[in-house]
Amino acid sequence: MNNSRRKALRIAAGLGVGALAYPLTQVHAQDKSDLVIGASIPLSGVFAATAIGYHTAMQDYAKMLNEQGGINGRKLRYVAEDTGYKVDVSVAVYNKITAREKVNFYYGDSTGFAKTIAPEVARNGNVLMSGTSFATELNDPKKFPNYFMAGPDYSEMVKILLRHIAKETPGGKVALVYADNEFGRDPIEASLAYAKQLGLNIVQQIPTPLGAVDVSTEVLKLRRANPDYTIFHGYVLAPIPEFISQAKGLGLKTKFMGTFWSMDLNLVEKMGPEADGFMGVMPYRYYFDKEGKSPTMEKIRSLRPEYQQVAYTQGFLTAMLFTEAAKRTMAAGKPLTGANMKAALNSIKNFDTGGIMGIPITIQGNSIPVGRVYRYDAKNKTMVAASDWIDVSSASK
Numbered sequence: 072m073n074n075s076r077r078k079a080l081r082i083a084a085g086l087g088v089g090a091l092a093y094p095l096t097q098v099h100a101q102d103k104s105d106l107v108i109g110a111s112i113p114l115s116g117v118f119a120a121t122a123i124g125y126h127t128a129m130q131d132y133a134k135m136l137n138e139q140g141g142i143n144g145r146k147l148r149y150v151a152e153d154t155g156y157k158v159d160v161s162v163a164v165y166n167k168i169t170a171r172e173k174v175n176f177y178y179g180d181s182t183g184f185a186k187t188i189a190p191e192v193a194r195n196g197n198v199l200m201s202g203t204s205f206a207t208e209l210n211d212p213k214k215f216p217n218y219f220m221a222g223p224d225y226s227e228m229v230k231i232l233l234r235h236i237a238k239e240t241p242g243g244k245v246a247l248v249y250a251d252n253e254f255g256r257d258p259i260e261a262s263l264a265y266a267k268q269l270g271l272n273i274v275q276q277i278p279t280p281l282g283a284v285d286v287s288t289e290v291l292k293l294r295r296a297n298p299d300y301t302i303f304h305g306y307v308l309a310p311i312p313e314f315i316s317q318a319k320g321l322g323l324k325t326k327f328m329g330t331f332w333s334m335d336l337n338l339v340e341k342m343g344p345e346a347d348g349f350m351g352v353m354p355y356r357y358y359f360d361k362e363g364k365s366p367t368m369e370k371i372r373s374l375r376p377e378y379q380q381v382a383y384t385q386g387f388l389t390a391m392l393f394t395e396a397a398k399r400t401m402a403a404g405k406p407l408t409g410a411n412m413k414a415a416l417n418s419i420k421n422f423d424t425g426g427i428m429g430i431p432i433t434i435q436g437n438s439i440p441v442g443r444v445y446r447y448d449a450k451n452k453t454m455v456a457a458s459d460w461i462d463v464s465s466a467s468k
Contacts, residue, residue, distance in 0.1 A: 105148040106141075106397060106407075108133070108390065109168040109198075110178040113156035121307075121332075122180070124379065125203070125386025126151060129178070131374050132390035142398055147390075150174075158183040165191075174198055175407055176393040178386075182206040182254070185218060192217050192409065199396055199412040201389045203382075205331065207257050210437045217409035219416055219437045221389040222354035223463070225254075226261035227440040228330045229302060230463040231352045233262065235444045236300050237269040238458075244274045246298040246325070248289070248314065251278035255305025258330075262302075274298050279310060286310045290317040293325070301325045307332050312342040319345055326350065328444075335380045336454055339447045347449035350457055352442040355384040355427050357454050365426020367391075388427050392416060392434075429460040440464045 108129060113122045133147040141147060150168055154161040161184040168174060177192070179185050179202030186208070192198050193216065200218045209215050210224040223231065229247075236243050245266060249255035259276065266273050275296035277289050293301060293314075301318075303311050306329070315327055329351035333339075336357065339346055356368055358379045371379065371387060399415035400407055421431035432439050444458035 103145060104173065105146045106176075106394070107172050107174045108147065108149045108176045108178060108393060109165065109172060109174040110149065110151035111154045111161035111164045111180045111184060112151045112178075113180045114153040116155040116157070118156050118180075121335075121380070121382045124382030125178070125389070127375075128379075128383040128386030129390045131371075132387050132394075135370065135374065136394060142394055143401055147394060149390075151178075154180050154184075156180060158187055162188055169195065169198075175397065175412075176200070178202050178389065179204070182209065185209055185215070189215055189218070196408055196410070198409045199393060199416070200409070201393070203385075205438070206254075207261065212413075212436050215437060217413050219392070219413070219434065221385055221392055221439060222331065223352075223440045223442050224258075224438045225304065225330060226258040226265075227438060227463050228352045228442060229258040229262040229304065230265050230440075231442040231461045232300075232302055232328050232330075232350075232444065233266050233269055233271060234461050234463060235458045237271055240299050242270055242272065243299040244272045244297070246275040246277065246293055246296050246301045247273060248277045248279065248293070248301055248303050250305030251280055252305065255279075258304055283310050284313075286313050287317060290314060290321065293318055294321050294323055297323070298325050300328060302328045302330075303333060304330050308338055308341060312346070315342065315345050315349070328352075331381070334445065334454075335382070336378070336447075336452075337380060339454070340452060344449050346447055349447045350444055353381065353445050353454075354439065354442045355381060355388065356429060357381070357445070358384070359453065360456075362456070363426065363429065367425025367427050370425075384427060388424060391424065391427075395419070395422070430462065433464070435464055 112126050113119060129149045133149045137146050150172055152164045154164055161180055165188055177198050177200045182204040185202055185204055192200050205220050205222060205224050207224045207226040209218055263273055275292055277292055279289055327349050334351040334353050339349055396412040396416040397407060400411045405411045417434055419434045423431050428441055432441055440463045443460050445454040446457040448455050
């Protein structure tokens with residue numbers, strides 16, 4: 072266990088009853104008080120450019136909701152502080168915000184934070200939690216009963232890609248290239264099993280060291296395997312562009328694919344013209360995707376006339392689901408506990424997100440196992456749909 076993890080655990084253990092929210096009887100008595108989203112946000116550090124997306128989205132959603140009268144007359148308030156993407160700082164921010172605010176919802180900045188703070192969230196009892204992480208480990212209602220992710224977990228993301236591959240190239244050959252860390256290895260075991268179920272052939276698994284710059288050895292492995300498709304996971308950008316460049320230089324015809332955090336348009340554009348045809352899974356419509364009726368996306372475009380990255384859409388949907396859980400709990404006459412709001416969230420069946428997701432969603436467990444494959448069109452510098460919306464909530468589908 073590293074020092075940061077030990078320090079975070081000490082902070083979490085020290086939160087104690089003094090940081091608990093408010094007694095349930097007080098919840099009923101203060102039914103006109105603000106509903107509060109607390110958030111640990113990495114506005115500085117390596118993920119600052121991405122964090123501004125969901126940070127802005129939650130502010131926009133709260134403003135929009137309040138202009139419409141809030142929830143049963145109660146305003147939504149968003150309270151966030153910077154963490155620099157450090158687990159111990161994220162925990163300290165949680166401690167600080169929940170000590171001074173009656174927090175109903177909390178948004179975390181990492182898998183490490185979500186895992187570290189989970190025991191305190193359970194003790195608190197009044198918080199419904201979400202965050203940036205789509206880790207498969209967090210998609211466990213027994214271990215993380217008050218957590219949800221506004222999209223598929225990492226294993227489900229790769230399953231969506233594999234389902235698309237199986238339809239386009241039955242029996243196709245697939246290579247998995249992933250970062251040799253917890254994030255990168257997350258979906259591998261489940262992906263191997265699902266590929267076998269679909270009749271696909273995983274011909275190569277290639278882990279890359281953290282911060283790898285020279286991937287020539289790994290590209291040679293890819294050439295020997297000669298897959299029809301190569302799926303990247305565990306990266307935001309590097310070393311994907313170098314892989315694509317070297318592989319195309321060697322004449323490989325493999326089709327490259329990525330998962331959510333590699334699929335923002337701005338990121339894919341940075342891969343250069345050789346990324347033409349790069350595909351990946353996206354749980355949401357892109358900002359510029361105007362297919363079908365999508366009143367929520369139209370609202371987003373009116374709020375923000377300039378392009379918004381996919382992190383914005385993720386944050387907007389998360390805030391929407393926070394408040395939907397509260398609405399359903401209040402409508403049932405129940406106190407706004409974490410358990411009650413999570414149960415309300417799991418009661419969602421065929422819910423219309425207003426076009427953020429292209430099909431009505433049903434929330435099972437801690438994830439929304441829905442996504443679509445998009446393809447990069449380098450000539451027009453845009454992402455275009457390469458598949459229908461795919462639901463992997465049942466392995467038999």
